[in-house]
Amino acid sequence: MQERPATPISEFARYLRTETVGGVVLLVATAIALIWANSPWSPAYDAMRGAVVxxxxxxxxxxxxxxxxxxxxxxxxxxxxxxxxRELVIGELSTRSQALLPVAAALGGMIVPAVLALSVGWGAPGIDRAWAIPVATDIAFALGVLAVAGSALPVSARVFLLGLAVADDLGGIIVIAVLFSSGLDALWFGAVVLACTAYWWLQRRRFRAWWLYVPLALFTWFAVHEAGVHATISGVLLGLLTRVRADPDEEFAPALRLEHRLQPWSAGLCVPVFALFAAGVPIGPDALRAVFVEPVALGVMVGLLVGKIIGIFGSCWLVIRLTPASRPRGLDWRDLAAVSMLGGVGFTVSLLIAELSLAGLPDVLESAKAAILLASAAASVIGAAMLVRRVRVRARENGDDDTAAA
Structure with missing residues (x-):
């Protein structure tokens, strides 16, 4: 029997469509938060955010x-x-040769922004953990911009950006787990281990009953929360323990089925609602001035706008020059630079890290959030302009080639 393709083109296209639509919804939620927080009804916004349940x-x-x-x-x-x-087992990161370029790009896109943010904000209150804010790339926004402005580029551009974002997400997860775990409770940590072991065993034994998995997932979340680790790590743990290879009697593997069911809810509801609560920051003259004066906020801006493109593009250049790795098929260096610029769209995970790292410094947190929003918007616009130019140049070159051939 011929083995089913691990990642069908239609599945990849579905992923891009979902993330693109999710990016639009995320943008709308952000706009609502900004307008509401800067309107006469801002006290209602603050009261909603602070309501305890x-x-x-x-x-x-x-x-x-x-x-x-x-x-x-x-x-x-x-x-x-x-x-x-899925990417580690059967996808773009499943072999050393495939993973080398996007992983190196992700590492460079984390290290350089962090170093720049730390350098610019050195000595400022909160920078001891806020240096991690610009390490993240928002896959929903980045893929959305690429889909709109760079749709005529080869599909290898999207595959490279997806692989980069997946590796970047792993790095962001490690940063959150290491930096923002406090007072680890050994008993609850043992409960996390037991719950994850039970989930792995159920997956291995091919159990499919939702009424087993849902309570187990909720308990895992609660145990991680009580253990002193940031609760979102529970989602990562369970995702990594889910089977990604389909059995002969299965049409789809459990990981793919769950992605089909949950990704629209994640991209269309969970992340936008988070943005609604997190993105409401003052954008008056004083707040905007603070972005360019406050050292932490300025470090975030420099990290996202300058550090990301230098780190991603520079790492790609070094890896391609020093190893057998090659550029993504059909892309030249200018295409790769345009895609690298999209790495500066931090947003979701950057806002999360800002909330975690600056919780005790509300004024610095507000200016850091404003810096994230401004830098992400600027990276989106600059990246889109670079992509549009590349598409036009490619179209003109192809037209000239066709004319010459005739």
Missing amino acids: GPAALHLDLTLAKWATDGLLAVFFFVVGLELK
Whole structure:
């Protein structure tokens, strides 16, 4: 029997469509948050963010903003975990030769922005953890911009950006797990290990009953929360433990089925609601001035706008020059530079890291959030302009080639 393709083109196209639509919804939610937070009704916005719900006996009396961060983003990170597992096992990161370029690009796109942010903000309160803010790339926005402005580029551009974003997500997950775990509780950590082992065993034994998995997933989330690790890590753990290879009697593997079901909810609801609670920052003259004066905010801006393209493009150049790796098929260096610029679209995970790293410094947090929004918008516009130019140049070159051939 011929083996079914691990990642059909139609599946990849579906992924891009979902992320593109999700990017539009995310943009709308961000606009609503900004308008609401800067309107005469801003007290209602602050009251909504600060409203406390949940049982205090379980230490779950959290604000709605915290529920959006810890709860809804756990679904987003579960989808990230599924995609990461699939790419590592059967996708773009499954072999050393395939993984080398996007992983190197992701590493460069994390290290250089972090170093620049730390250098610019050196000595400022909060920079000891806020240096991690510009390490992230928002896959929804980045793929959305590429789909709109660079649709005529070869599909290898999208594959490279997806592989880069997946590797970048893994790095961001590690940063969150290492930097933002506090007072690890050994007993609850043991409960996390047991819950994850049970999930792995159910997957290995081919159990498919949702009524087993849903309570187990909720308990895992709760145990991670109580263990002192950021609750979103529970989603990553379960995603990485989900099977990605289909059995002979299965049409799709569990990871692919879950992606089909959860990705629209993640991209269309969970992430936009998080943005609604997180992106409402002042954008008046004083707030905008603080972005360019406050060292942490300025470091975030420089990290995203300058550090990302230098780190991603520079790493690609070094790896291609020093190893057998080659540029993605059909792309030249200018195409790769345009795609690298999209790495500066931080947004979702950058906002999350900002919330975690600057929770005790509200004024610095507000200016850092404004810096994330401005830098992400600027990276989107600059990246889109570079992509449009590349598409036009390619069209003109192809027209000249056709004329010469005739």
